[in-house]
Each structure stands twice: as C-alpha cells, then as structure tokens.
Amino acid sequence: MRYEAPQSVEAAVDLLAGAEGAFVLAGGTDLLVKLRSEMLEPDLVVDIKRIAGMKEITPEDGGWRIGAAVSGAEMGEHAGLVADWPGVVEAAGLIGSTQVQGRATLAGNLCNASPAADSVPAMVAANATVRIVGPQGTRDIAVIDVPESPGKTTLAPGEFIASVFLPAKPKQGGDAYLRFIPRTEMDIAVVGCGVSLVLDSAGKVTSARVSLGAVGPKVMLVEAAAEAILGRALDDSALEDLAAACSAAASPIEDKRGTVDFRRHVAGVLARRAAEIAATRAKGETA
Amino acid sequence: MSQIHVTTSINGDATEFLCEAEDTLLDVLRDRLGMTGSKEGCGTGDCGACSVTVDGRLVCSCLMLGAEAEGREVTTIEGMATGDRLHPLQEKFIEMAALQCGICTPGILVAAKSLLEKNPDPSEEEVRYWLAGNLCRCTGYDKIIRAVMDTAADLRRAS
Ligand SMILES: Cc1cc2nc3c(=O)[nH]c(=O)nc-3n(C[C@H](O)[C@H](O)[C@H](O)COP(=O)(O)OP(=O)(O)OC[C@H]3O[C@@H](n4cnc5c(N)ncnc54)[C@H](O)[C@@H]3O)c2cc1C
Ligand code: FES
Ligand code: FES
Numbered sequence: 001m002r003y004e005a006p007q008s009v010e011a012a013v014d015l016l017a018g019a020e021g022a023f024v025l026a027g028g029t030d031l032l033v034k035l036r037s038e039m040l041e042p043d044l045v046v047d048i049k050r051i052a053g054m055k056e057i058t059p060e061d062g063g064w065r066i067g068a069a070v071s072g073a074e075m076g077e078h079a080g081l082v083a084d085w086p087g088v089v090e091a092a093g094l095i096g097s098t099q100v101q102g103r104a105t106l107a108g109n110l111c112n113a114s115p116a117a118d119s120v121p122a123m124v125a126a127n128a129t130v131r132i133v134g135p136q137g138t139r140d141i142a143v144i145d146v147p148e149s150p151g152k153t154t155l156a157p158g159e160f161i162a163s164v165f166l167p168a169k170p171k172q173g174g175d176a177y178l179r180f181i182p183r184t185e186m187d188i189a190v191v192g193c194g195v196s197l198v199l200d201s202a203g204k205v206t207s208a209r210v211s212l213g214a215v216g217p218k219v220m221l222v223e224a225a226a227e228a229i230l231g232r233a234l235d236d237s238a239l240e241d242l243a244a245a246c247s248a249a250a251s252p253i254e255d256k257r258g259t260v261d262f263r264r265h266v267a268g269v270l271a272r273r274a275a276e277i278a279a280t281r282a283k284g285e286t287a
Numbered sequence: 288m289s290q291i292h293v294t295t296s297i298n299g300d301a302t303e304f305l306c307e308a309e310d311t312l313l314d315v316l317r318d319r320l321g322m323t324g325s326k327e328g329c330g331t332g333d334c335g336a337c338s339v340t341v342d343g344r345l346v347c348s349c350l351m352l353g354a355e356a357e358g359r360e361v362t363t364i365e366g367m368a369t370g371d372r373l374h375p376l377q378e379k380f381i382e383m384a385a386l387q388c389g390i391c392t393p394g395i396l397v398a399a400k401s402l403l404e405k406n407p408d409p410s411e412e413e414v415r416y417w418l419a420g421n422l423c424r425c426t427g428y429d430k431i432i433r434a435v436m437d438t439a440a441d442l443r444r445a446s
Contacts, residue, residue, distance in 0.1 A: 003291060003308035003354045025352070032350045033331045035309065045308065047355060073344065097420020098398065100332055102344040103351070185419040186333070 005047040009133050009162060012046055017135045017158030019044040024160045026069055027103030029096060030112040048160065057081060062168030065131075068107040068161050072119075076101070085166050086281060087175030087194060087274075091122035094179060097186055107161040113147045116189040116214040120147070122177035124211040124219050125194030128166050134159030144211075147218040170207070173198040174281025176274040179213070180266045182257060189214045190258045193246065193270035197229070199282045205229045210242070210271060215250035215263055222249040225271060234279050242275055243268030295356040297322070298366025306353040313337045315353035316363060324364035324393045328422065335421035338394035339363045345401040347420075364393035367400065376400055376438045385434035387425035395421045399435045407443055411436060 002019075006012045016022045021043040025031055034040040048054055054069035057078050064081050072092040075081055082089050095104045095118055107130065109117045123143040130146060132139050135158045143164070148154050155161075175196035181187035192213035198206045210225035225245035232238040252263035280287035290305040297320070306315050313330075316322045316339070328334035330349045337348040340362045348363075367374045376396050379385070386392045395418060402409060402417045409417070414435050415428075423431060 001308045003352060005354070005357070025355075027350075028352070028355075029332055029350050032311065032352070036311075036330050036349075045352070047352075049355070071344075096332065097335065098402075098417050099335055099338055099345050099347045099420045100350070102341075102346040185416065 001042055002044045003047065004044065005050045007050050007052070009051055012048055012051060012160065013134055013158055015044065015046050016160060022046060024048055024111070026105040026108040027071060027100075029100050029104045030108060046160075054162070060165065064166045066106060066164045066166065068163055069105060072101040072104050072106075073098075075106075081166075084169040085126055085175055087177045087196065087278065088119065088122045088126050088128070088166060091177035091179075091192075091194065092119045094118045094177075106164045110143060110146050110164075111153050111155070111161065113149070113151050113153050113218070114188075115147075115150055115216060115218055116192065117219075118177070118179055118189055118192055118213070120219045121192045121194035121211040121213040122175065123164065123166075123194075124221055125177070125196040125209045126166055126175055127196070127209060128164055130161045131163045131165065132159050133162045138162075140165070144219060144221055149217050170198045172200070172282050172284075174278040174283075174287075176277035176281065176287070178270045178274045178277075180270060188257075191215055191250070191252070191263050191266045191270055193267060193274050195271065195274040195278045197275065197278050197282060199279060203233050203279075203283075204231055205234065205238075205279075206231075208275075210246065210275075212246060212250055212267055212271075215252040215267055220249060222246055222271075224249060229275065234275060239272045239275060243272045246271040291354045293354055293357050295358065296360045298362055299360075304353070308352070308354060310353040311349050312339070312341075312351045312353050312356055312361070313348040315356070316348060319353075322363055322365050326390050326393060328390065328394075333420070333422065334391070334394070335398060335418075336391055336394040338397045338421065340397065340401055345398055362397075364397050367396060374400065375441060376403070376435070379434045379438040379441070380431075383430055383434045383437065385426060385430040391421060391423040391425075395423070395431060399438075402435070403439055403442065407439060407446075409436075409439060 023042040025047045049069040054067040179189040179192040194211040197208040208226040228241040247264045247268035250267040277287045326336035328336035
C-alpha cells in the first residue's frame with residue numbers, strides 16, 4: 001500500500017484517477033477498521049486532510065459549506081452551524097465516541113454508504129448537497145443521490161467529495177434527527193429519522209422533508225410523510241398521520257436487533273418525536 | 288516498498304521515525320518507538336485503550352496511520368507525569384483504586400485529562416458520555432467516574 005497526502009484538489013484527483021484500488025482517507029474511522037480486518041486491501045490511500053480548505057466551515061449564500069475533512073467535534077464547536085442546523089450537528093455528534101468524533105467526517109459517513117449512517121438522514125432532511133471533484137471537473141449533487149446500495153456510492157472512479165453544503169436555514173425553520181439504539185452510546189442505528197420543517201406564523205407546516213435511515217438498503221426521503229403534515233398544525237392527528245406514513249414507508253430487514261414490525265413502529269415514533277423537536281426549533285425555542 | 292519518513296512531535300519532543308504505509312500510529316508508538324503505554328484492546332476504535340491527542344484532539348491511535356502524524360503534535364500517556372511527579376488524575380486513580388488490571392487506565396487517563404482541559408467542571412453525565420468510548424472490564428466504572436469528578440474538584444479548588 002502507498003500513502004499520499006496531496007496539497008491540492010488537482011493532485012488528489014490525479015492520484016485517485018491514476019490508480020486502481022485507490023481510496024480516500026478522511027477521518028479513517030471506517031477505512032482503518034476495514035484495512036485492519038483486511039476487508040479492503042488498497043494499493044493507494046489518498047489522505048485529503050492536507051488539501052487547503054478541507055478543514056474549513058465557511059458561510060455561503062446564507063448557508064454553510066463544510067470541508068470534507070471537518071470532524072464531528074469541529075462541527076459541534078461551531079456556534080453558527082449549531083444555531084442553523086442543530087439536527088445535522090447532533091446526528092454527526094452521535095457517531096461513535098469522543099475519540100471517533102475527533103476524526104469522523106460527514107463525507108466519510110456518506111461515502112462509507114452504510115444504510116444506518118447517522119448523519120445521512122439529517123443531511124437529506126436538510127436538503128444538503130455535496131460538491132464532487134474529479135477528472136471531469138466539479139459538480140454538485142444532492143446528498144440523497146450519493147449512496148447507491150450498501151457500501152456503494154454513485155461516485156465515478158477518480159471522484160471525491162470536496163465539501164458538503166447546508167443551504168440557508170429557512171426563516172421559522174427547524175430540524176432534528178433521532179435514532180433508536182439498544183444502548184445509550186456507541187451503537188449502530190436500528191432506525192434513524194431526520195425531519196426539517198418550516199412553520200408559518202399560525203404554526204402550520206408550510207414545507208417539510210422527512211427521511212429515514214437503517215430501514216432500507218439506503219436512506220429514503222419519505223414524501224408521503226411530508227405531505228401528511230403539510231398545511232397542518234402539528235397536533236396529535238397530524239403527528240399520527242406523519243407516524244403512519246413513516247411506518248408504511250419503512251422496509252427494514254429482520255435481525256437480532258429488531259423485528260420488521262418493531263422497526264416499522266419505531267420509524268413512526270421517531271418521526272413524531274423528531275417533528276416535535278424540529279417544530280419547537282422552528283418557533284425559535286430551544287429543544 | 289520504501290518506508291515513509293515522518294517528522295513529528297511527541298509529548299513535546301521532536302521525533303522522527305520510519306514506518307510502513309499500513310502502520311497505525313499505535314503500531315508506531317509501541318513497536319517502533321518503544322512507547323508501550325498506549326494499549327491495543329481492540330484495534331477497531333471501540334475500547335479507547337489506545338487514546339492519544341493529536342493537535343489537542345482526543346483520538347484513537349489505532350484508527351490513524353503513523354504517516355498522518357507528519358508535522359502534528361502528539362501527546363501520549365508517557366507525557367502525563369512531569370518527571371517523577373504524577374499528574375493529579377494519576378494520583379487520584381491510585382488513591383481511589385480506580386483500576387484493577389490497568390489495561391484501560393492509560394487511555395482513560397489521557398481521555399479524562401483532555402476532558403478536564405476542555406471542561407474543568409463536568410457533570411457526572413458529561414464525564415460518562417465523554418468516556419463512553421473507553422471500556423473497562425474490571426472496575427464497573429464507578430470508581431473511575433468518581434476519581435475524575437474528584438480530581439476536577441481538586442483542580443478547581445487549586446486554581
Ligand atoms: C467505534 C466506532 C463507532 C462508530 N459509530 C458510528 C455511529 O454511531 N453512527 C455512524 O453513522 N457511524 C459510526 N461509525 C462509523 C464511522 O465513524 C462513520 O461512518 C464516519 O463518519 C466515517 O467518517 P471518516 O471521515 O472517518 O471516514 P473514512 O474512514 O476516512 O472513510 C470512509 C469511506 O468513505 C470514503 N471517503 C471518505 N471521505 C471521502 C470523500 N471526501 N470523498 C469520497 N470518498 C470518501 C473512504 O474512502 C472510505 O471508503 C463508527 C465507527 C467506529 C470505529
Ligand atoms: S485499540 Fe484503539 S480503540 Fe481499542
Ligand atoms: S482496570 Fe482492567 S480493564 Fe479497566
């Protein structure tokens with residue numbers, strides 16, 4: 001195996017495009033585990049952390065551009081980001097321990113392409129995009145279009161994610177992410193749910209995005225769940241309909257951590273709770 | 288394949304080493320530099336016995352390549368005591384018997400020190416969450432948490 005730490009995007013693209021079996025190294029919290037267990041035997045590892053800008057969080061068009069090497073811990077320490085997208089920051093903050101937080105990145109969580117990746121439903125709910133660089137130049141795509149199937153992304157050879165963009169937080173908007181795990185820390189989501197919504201002055205939902213993780217081969221945007229609450233105040237009956245839409249959309253597997261029925265039920269419960277938190281935040285209150 | 292030459296700082300000392308691209312920072316510390324204080328409990332980021340700080344950030348040295356240490360500032364358990372004088376956390380762990388076999392202890396001390404530098408007055412819940420990535424098979428955690436809380440109180444009184 002060869003290790004390279006290029007200083008420019010161009011040099012990184014050249015390296016990645018020039019070698020079969022080349023892997024990007026961001027925080028390494030997935031990659032190193034796979035290296036150790038010989039699940040992967042890369043010829044080349046390209047460390048992107050020395051490329052200018054990769055460690056920066058910068059304001060852009062009222063939103064935030066987050067470099068691909070920014071860790072979960074760094075996101076949690078960024079007051080502006082926490083104020084605008086608390087759900088995304090909390091989702092990233094759920095990844096692993098303090099030690100893992102010191103290294104794990106959003107783009108790594110996304111490109112590892114686990115159906116249970118915690119930050120991904122939150123980014124999808126927030127309508128986040130990624131900037132992809134590669135031999136063909138630069139393109140921006142929605143986060144939801146990155147995962148293809150478990151462990152696989154839609155990125156072409158030689159491409160990598162340079163940054164994640166969280167759009168301007170809508171006025172009277174709020175977001176939240178919740179997951180269910182059998183323990184209180186350090187576990188993989190059995191179900192994850194992200195909600196981002198906007199309320200009008202009467203407290204009615206004017207737009208919403210609801211996403212589910214870990215209940216299908218990849219993250220899903222549940223449009224029926226958003227439609228269920230559109231134009232309505234988040235009273236019991238609206239929340240009930242939201243939960244029912246999420247339970248119906250979930251198509252989980254059955255394993256020792258949860259039956260299909262249990263996961264479906266939890267998808268609805270989490271959606272309901274996440275929507276309540278997002279609504280509280282949309283009203284400018286803390287939750 | 289030729290080895291990688293890395294120049295870094297470990298516990299404040301300028302250090303150079305040669306390593307393979309596959310070597311983790313933990314491999315380098317233990318096998319190339321003879322610093323065996325950091326332990327390998329799992330090698331997969333779960334146990335925290337390999338905890339070190341890199342540029343002030345707490346990380347698992349088993350989940351970082353040695354080559355990544357180029358130009359960074361690494362601190363390990365070996366840098367915790369000043370000469371013969373133990374760090375207050377180390378003294379408290381002995382006094383309160385917050386260890387049995389001791390394999391988790393270096394990682395827990397490094398992690399706890401990093402917490403107290405960031406937050407001198409943590410709640411018990413904050414200590415438990417901060418140390419959630421440090422597993423201990425012996426103590427049941429209670430003595431560890433109390434030793435960290437006690438040290439924090441001592442340090443606050445002293446400052
Ligand atoms: C103890 C432990 C606990 C964990 N707990 C959780 C958890 O609770 N929830 C959760 O979701 N995950 C968890 N993880 C998994 C992991 O920490 C996350 O997926 C993390 O976000 C990965 O980010 P990274 O920067 O470390 O990725 P890396 O390991 O550097 O990379 C992961 C994959 O993505 C590719 N990649 C990385 N960056 C890019 C890029 N910019 N462009 C293209 N490809 C890229 C790499 O080549 C690799 O294939 C845990 C891991 C450990 C070790
Ligand atoms: S050896 Fe690194 S976390 Fe267990
Ligand atoms: S003292 Fe034995 S593992 Fe903690």
